[in-house]
Amino acid sequence: MNNNEKKALISFLSIYVGSIILLIGLLLSFYYKNELKSVTEHCNMQMSNAANEIKANILNAYMNKTELMPINLKDKNIQYALFDKDKNILFSNMFNISEITLSKEIYETNNFAYYIDHLDEKDIPIKYIAIQTCNGIQDKGKLKVIMVMVLILSSIFVGFIAYLLAKLLLKPVREKVEHMDKFIKDSAHELNTPISVLMTSVAMLKKGKDPDKMMKYIVSSSKQISQLYNDIHFSAFSDIDESIEEEFCLSELISHSVEYFNDISITKNIIIESIVEPCKIKVDKNKIQKVVNNLISNAIKYSYTNSKIVVTLKQGVLTVQDFGIGISKKEQKEIFKRYKRGANTEGGFGIGLDIVKRIVKEYNLHLDLNSKENKGSTFIVDFSSVKVS
Secondary structure (H helix, E strand, C coil): CCHHHHHHHHHHHHHHHHHHHHHHHHHHHHHHHHHHHHHHHHHHHHHHHHHHHHHHHHHHHHHCCCCCCCCCCCCCCEEEEEEECCCCEEEECCCCHHHCCCCCCEEECCCCEEEEEECCCCCCCEEEEEEEECHHHHHHHHHHHHHHHHHHHHHHHHHHHHHHHHHHHHHHHHHHHHHHHHHHHHHHHHHHHHHHHHHHHHHHHHCCCCHHHHHHHHHHHHHHHHHHHHHHHHHHHCCCCCCCEEEEEHHHHHHHHHHHHHHHHHHHCCEEEEEECCCEEEEEHHHHHHHHHHHHHHHHHCCCCCCEEEEEEECCEEEEEECCCCCCHHHHCCCCCCCCCCCCCCCCCCCHHHHHHHHHHHCCCEEEEEEECCCEEEEEEECHHHECC
16 A cells, blocks of 8 residues: 555545544433433432432321331432431431531532432421432443443444445555556557667668668558557547447458558568458447457467468458467456456557457447467457348
8 A cells, every 4th residue: 555545544534433433422422411311310319219218207207106216228329317407417327428518409429419308397306318329420430431432432343444445445446546557557568669660660761771671660560559549549538439320341341450450460470361251230430440450459469470360251240360379268257357468478558358348338249259378369249230231
């Protein structure tokens, strides 16, 4: 991963994870406030019930004129204390009675929640009932821990998902960049050969050495550069170019292509044989020209020196056969993908067969490939669906 990809990944993760965590934080904040309110209300209700229970016990004892016996509450986390009107302690089982403030009704300290109730009976010396409990404080503490844990785990989960998404989203971009980088390197390598031959031939021609041979090399190099330019142009701008369908003779187009590529094949001493029958079709002529040209060009690139290529057109079926390096079974599944080349030692951008496949698909033509390694390859295109009777 290069520096630009790292920066893009970090930026994406920062924005995505930060925004999601902020949203989760806001939701947890609202939830925490509601739960906090619920916990406080529940705690207050527990203390109020406990105060009522103690008050009922006191009233019952004085009504029956029996000795008041402090009761044990069912909830062991609730303690209480009894005070007279002068705020003197009559009874207490509290842990920290110094925190009692009888002038308040409900309040909290760091460790306990308090509830103060009053008993207004003239004959009963007990004036204040103070309730103490740690239930609410403990529940709030647990709630805080839960909220923090949820936020941390959510952040980890969101960060992990965001990383996977970023890698998933960056993968096609990275592949595209790698393909383009490879394309640029291949283009430099591919253009270097015909340009070098062209410059050398011109230099030799100026010196008057073997003019006929040098002219053949100049023509061959020029046509190779032209073919490469046409492939690049079509691959880049085919989406915006309009198709112009017309009737034309496919056999004549193939014959012109064979003649055109005879000047290119001469550099490898390859003979192109053609056997074509008359056949009229109705499609975009320029696109079909590119199909034929790329199949023949591909055959030349992957043919052995001093071999031959056979181009036939019978009953609307075009066959381009070479006797070169061939294509393995594994490569046959990938060979029509853009920037895919049959062999790294051979020329080509890897866009020629991609152009063929795109045009064939556009006109619903049938494309087939038969190949064996070190034996050669045969590309077959059936034009029956666009034939004109």
